[in-house]
Amino acid sequence: MLFGLLCLTFAISHVVPGDPARLAAGPDANESMVQTLRAKYGLDRPLGVQFVRYLAGVARGDLGQSLRSRNAVLDDLLMYFPNTFELVTLALLLAVIVGVPLGMLSAVYQNTWIDHVTRVVLVSGVALSAFWLGLMLQLLIALHLGWLPLGGRLGLTATPPVPVTHLLFVDAVLRGEWRTLDDALAHAVLPVITLCFPALASIMRVNRAEMLETLRQDYIVTARAQGFSGFRVVSRYALRNAMIPTLTMIGLRYGWMLGGTVLVETVFDWPGIGLYAVNAAVSSDFQPIMGVTLLIGLNFMLANLLVDFAYGWLDPRIRRPAS
Amino acid sequence: MKRCPLLAVLALFVVAIAAPPTCAFERVGDKKILVFAGRQEVPTIDPSVKYDWSIRMMQQGLYDALVKYVGNPPEIVPWLAERWEASPDARTWTFHLAKNARFQNGDPVTAEAVRWSFARTLKLNQGPAWMLSDFLKEDGIKVVNEHTIQFVLSQPYSPFLSFVPWWYVMNPKQVLANEQGGDLGQKWLTDNAAGSGPFKIKRWQQGVLYELEAVDNYWKGWPSKDHVAGVIYKLVRESAAQRAALLRGEADIVEGLSADDFDQVAKTPGVTVPNFPGMTTFGIKMNTQKAPTNDANLRKAVAYAFDYDALIKIYNGNAVLQTGPFPNATKGHVAVAGLPRQDLGKAKEFLAKSGYPSGGVELEYVYVQSLEEERKMGLVLIDNLGKLNIKVKMVPLTWPNMVARGAKVESSPDLMAVFATPVSTDPDAVAYQYHKNSWGKYYGSSFYQNADVWGLIERARTASKWEERAPLYADIQRRIAADQPEIFGMLANRRWGMRDWVKGFSFSPVRFTGEVDLYPLAIVAK
Numbered sequence: 001m002l003f004g005l006l007c008l009t010f011a012i013s014h015v016v017p018g019d020p021a022r023l024a025a026g027p028d029a030n031e032s033m034v035q036t037l038r039a040k041y042g043l044d045r046p047l048g049v050q051f052v053r054y055l056a057g058v059a060r061g062d063l064g065q066s067l068r069s070r071n072a073v074l075d076d077l078l079m080y081f082p083n084t085f086e087l088v089t090l091a092l093l094l095a096v097i098v099g100v101p102l103g104m105l106s107a108v109y110q111n112t113w114i115d116h117v118t119r120v121v122l123v124s125g126v127a128l129s130a131f132w133l134g135l136m137l138q139l140l141i142a143l144h145l146g147w148l149p150l151g152g153r154l155g156l157t158a159t160p161p162v163p164v165t166h167l168l169f170v171d172a173v174l175r176g177e178w179r180t181l182d183d184a185l186a187h188a189v190l191p192v193i194t195l196c197f198p199a200l201a202s203i204m205r206v207n208r209a210e211m212l213e214t215l216r217q218d219y220i221v222t223a224r225a226q227g228f229s230g231f232r233v234v235s236r237y238a239l240r241n242a243m244i245p246t247l248t249m250i251g252l253r254y255g256w257m258l259g260g261t262v263l264v265e266t267v268f269d270w271p272g273i274g275l276y277a278v279n280a281a282v283s284s285d286f287q288p289i290m291g292v293t294l295l296i297g298l299n300f301m302l303a304n305l306l307v308d309f310a311y312g313w314l315d316p317r318i319r320r321p322a323s
Numbered sequence: 324m325k326r327c328p329l330l331a332v333l334a335l336f337v338v339a340i341a342a343p344p345t346c347a348f349e350r351v352g353d354k355k356i357l358v359f360a361g362r363q364e365v366p367t368i369d370p371s372v373k374y375d376w377s378i379r380m381m382q383q384g385l386y387d388a389l390v391k392y393v394g395n396p397p398e399i400v401p402w403l404a405e406r407w408e409a410s411p412d413a414r415t416w417t418f419h420l421a422k423n424a425r426f427q428n429g430d431p432v433t434a435e436a437v438r439w440s441f442a443r444t445l446k447l448n449q450g451p452a453w454m455l456s457d458f459l460k461e462d463g464i465k466v467v468n469e470h471t472i473q474f475v476l477s478q479p480y481s482p483f484l485s486f487v488p489w490w491y492v493m494n495p496k497q498v499l500a501n502e503q504g505g506d507l508g509q510k511w512l513t514d515n516a517a518g519s520g521p522f523k524i525k526r527w528q529q530g531v532l533y534e535l536e537a538v539d540n541y542w543k544g545w546p547s548k549d550h551v552a553g554v555i556y557k558l559v560r561e562s563a564a565q566r567a568a569l570l571r572g573e574a575d576i577v578e579g580l581s582a583d584d585f586d587q588v589a590k591t592p593g594v595t596v597p598n599f600p601g602m603t604t605f606g607i608k609m610n611t612q613k614a615p616t617n618d619a620n621l622r623k624a625v626a627y628a629f630d631y632d633a634l635i636k637i638y639n640g641n642a643v644l645q646t647g648p649f650p651n652a653t654k655g656h657v658a659v660a661g662l663p664r665q666d667l668g669k670a671k672e673f674l675a676k677s678g679y680p681s682g683g684v685e686l687e688y689v690y691v692q693s694l695e696e697e698r699k700m701g702l703v704l705i706d707n708l709g710k711l712n713i714k715v716k717m718v719p720l721t722w723p724n725m726v727a728r729g730a731k732v733e734s735s736p737d738l739m740a741v742f743a744t745p746v747s748t749d750p751d752a753v754a755y756q757y758h759k760n761s762w763g764k765y766y767g768s769s770f771y772q773n774a775d776v777w778g779l780i781e782r783a784r785t786a787s788k789w790e791e792r793a794p795l796y797a798d799i800q801r802r803i804a805a806d807q808p809e810i811f812g813m814l815a816n817r818r819w820g821m822r823d824w825v826k827g828f829s830f831s832p833v834r835f836t837g838e839v840d841l842y843p844l845a846i847v848a849k
Contacts, residue, residue: 018726036447037449139563152531156358156555266560
């Protein structure tokens, strides 16, 4: 799958118009300068040779060089990806923690005011643009109320902890830098809420639909008839069965969020791979584009693998081998 | 109640992480650090490799050149060189270095360092190399003595001095000590500096912020005792966030606000908006070698139909119309008589003389996607040319795709919106945009073809006296205007949003869009 992804990305990035060497050389560069860059980055070789050389590099752990940043793509990804990973993970966690219970409540109290309110949240999450939501949150909470910072990961004079895992929150805890952690958390609130909202809506919608379906099942009626409390019936019997499709949605959302953070990163100046990828695409910088594609593809695969394991944990019938 | 603990925890969390009150500007001890919020990254600060406005703003702070552009109108003043001479034929240029110039590590700035820096840029053949590589070879750079350097050009080139401010001097000892695999220090100089400038790097967080610290014993001294102790160039990519940062006091200077935003923040107490006519021209280039715009009369008709006042309105009055092909601040600029302004009668006259007397053609107008001003100009074109029965198809493209389209005659659009900023005040920097050697570059997308003009350009750049060059450039401007390879549009003003405690701001139109000279800045708090 990853190989197919690489082939497709390579083909598309070389078919679209744009000369990365000319763009990297600058608007005033003469032909000799453009040729110098082409030769330096191997862009004067036939496409097939470029692709084979790239694959050979990937096999060695070398994802190539960025014409734009002049760095190794791997170095750039190590710098930017942890920021996106933390943002997406927190946003998804929040979406699950809030979305699943809200979906459950909405189903249990169908057609009551609780259901109506949660459905307003659902529709808003689907309809509101992340870009607009982010700007409004910035305007209201950061600018007018001054409760939270405008953007970035840390305050201007703060220095990130010496990296251990390259994950800022984790490294701050490991180094015992509590003020840095506090600062980082404050900076994360608005972008996490912005990114979480559409995911929350999707998770809530799926969970609500599945819960409604599940609550009509015979075994639920039986459980109620047997005198189990409403909470137990809903949480132990209904939710567990409704979570399978919800898990699928969570896995899908994770992949989408990884690849779709650019707007949130732009509004909140979050130095992640979304912005890196867009800048690379606009500059026709092939190797970072392929590096980001590879990385997101890998993460998507891992997320789906985790979802598969979670299926087995939720539903014993799935993990029991067929007799 | 079960909900209370949860709400209490939430409230505590919000209070715990709530942002502290914002400082007016960053203070570290008794030092005042200026915060500049900008949209554009600084991917490298290697002076031999790349330049654009954000890169050069940093390079200008970290490095020095032999001379420097200051002021408005821009003037070349001594810097590392305290004086210089040019031979009468403009082939030999001799610079005498200031004897007290020092790199930040204490090494003296010698003629050998200058020679090495120029040679490095020529050898790497990137960044500013194009400015001089046709005329200067490595063996033409001669060290006369420890403080005298001589450039012997392969042919006379009067504009030579006008490009020297952008050739920064590096400490070869420091660079070569950090060389990797014979790369002449390229990897190391991406995010390290080996300069003699007024600032040194304190923090370099790629994609986040870049912090410079003032060099207290800078060899040239400081213009003010209140000079900034440092500068943090912080990336704020969204213009609404930049505006919020300025109003909240989190940024002292911002660039890149929309025209409406600049007007709004200018009314805010404590905020000023310096506003100066720039050197960036806006033109709608017409493909002069492909039908239908290869028809000179059609081009004239288009130029006379266009509503030039709309350009000024789009910028809320913060622009001036061009009076000729060259920006007003260019040396030797002349106001060309009869440059088209909107005149529908004349437009129809030229249309009648063209190969399309009834119109009936569709012209493709290509502009930068998401650049609202250019989109509005397209709408103006649709309206104006509609009166000539000429349709306009608006095509937004990303900049790389526009550059790719403009690189060949066959694919270059009928009409292409182009902002162009010359890198020097010498008229050659603008005139050469109309030479055939500029075909394929974004400013050469009209594929202008006039051998007489090319001959004049080549004569003018090699003439050694300004008295010989000036009339040649006047002639060049008039001929280009007569051929109408583009709609000569306007020069948008350069603006920044600034807190009023920022002093010493010095504008020079030869600097790029958002670029600010950090050296003279000071913070004087009330």
